Amino acid sequence: MNIDFSTDYLGFKLSTPLVASAGPVTSLPQNLPRLEEFGAGAIVLPSLFAEQIEHEELAVYDFYSEMDEAHAESRSYFPEMDFYNSGRDKYLQNIELAKQSVKIPVFASLNCRAAGQWTREAKRLQDAGADAIEINIYDVVADIERDSRAVELEQVKIIESIRSQVQIPIAVKLGPYYTALPHFARQLADAGANGLVLFNRYLEPEMDLQEMSVQPHLELSRPNEMRLPLRWIAILRDVLPISLAGTSGVHSPGDAIKLIMAGADVVMMTSAMLKMGVDHMESMFLGMKTWMHANEYTSITQMKGSMSRKNCPDPAGFERSNYIKAIVSYV
């Protein structure tokens, strides 16, 4: 039995629904052909940060306006960020190199919290050959004066601004913390987003009781985290006509299949490959193939959305009633 693994995402016909998400795996050029060979349908490069772009532009301004050297120096250089994603100019070269090394689509990524001059960078990414741009909006709203409406409007403004500058597809990668996600998601679509990537993982800081300091802390995801995007993709699939990517906690073929059944067009992976190696992409692909064969599915299209909120036997299972049932079922 032949299985058609192709899927539509952001207007592309991808050969498989498995995408290597932005992170250390895609930051190494030598990994890209291997990912393609192992079954990735597309690749998202690591993010370029809005702060990085803005600081570089300020440094140029400082240089020409002959401000004092120390001032310029202090604002001009973010070595850790440059180490992570090669820096702003090299990032453009990396897009070109990535495009030469694989045939599958290559998406660039911008990481930001608010609109600004940095959004002009999107045009440079497009000109360098990126097939699409993923915008990762990562904000921690600590200001008590900012209400949710203002925060959401700011984020919509980011997408409007980028949409006005590029013709290539835009995906928006969001965290899960929105009061009314479907309504906000529709606003992003109206602003020009062609897809949503659900969800970004927020990395919570740790406290060091010896040093009495707050430390950055990174833990890789665990498999059960995919149930958060599972719920929201199932809910959004029936109400939004744009592409949906499931990410966070995709570790096994079963995780990917569940997200696709909920309605994801693609699933993305980073942690599992950091733990198990780049060839985990192939295990995912082969595992999905085996499962689909055993369960007589002939295509990804046939599976996609078959268990979305509207299509599953118990739509309320994705809502509050699930919470009540789960609580009372605990013995």
Ligand SMILES: Cc1cc2nc3c(=O)[nH]c(=O)nc-3n(C[C@H](O)[C@H](O)[C@H](O)COP(=O)(O)O)c2cc1C
């Ligand atoms: C070390 C590390 C670096 C990451 N860098 C980026 C990044 O540059 N841009 C981005 O959008 N997401 C980044 N991510 C998030 C991943 O793309 C992914 O969304 C997240 O890890 C959840 O997926 P997972 O459970 O498969 O890891 C990073 C994740 C890790 C672990």
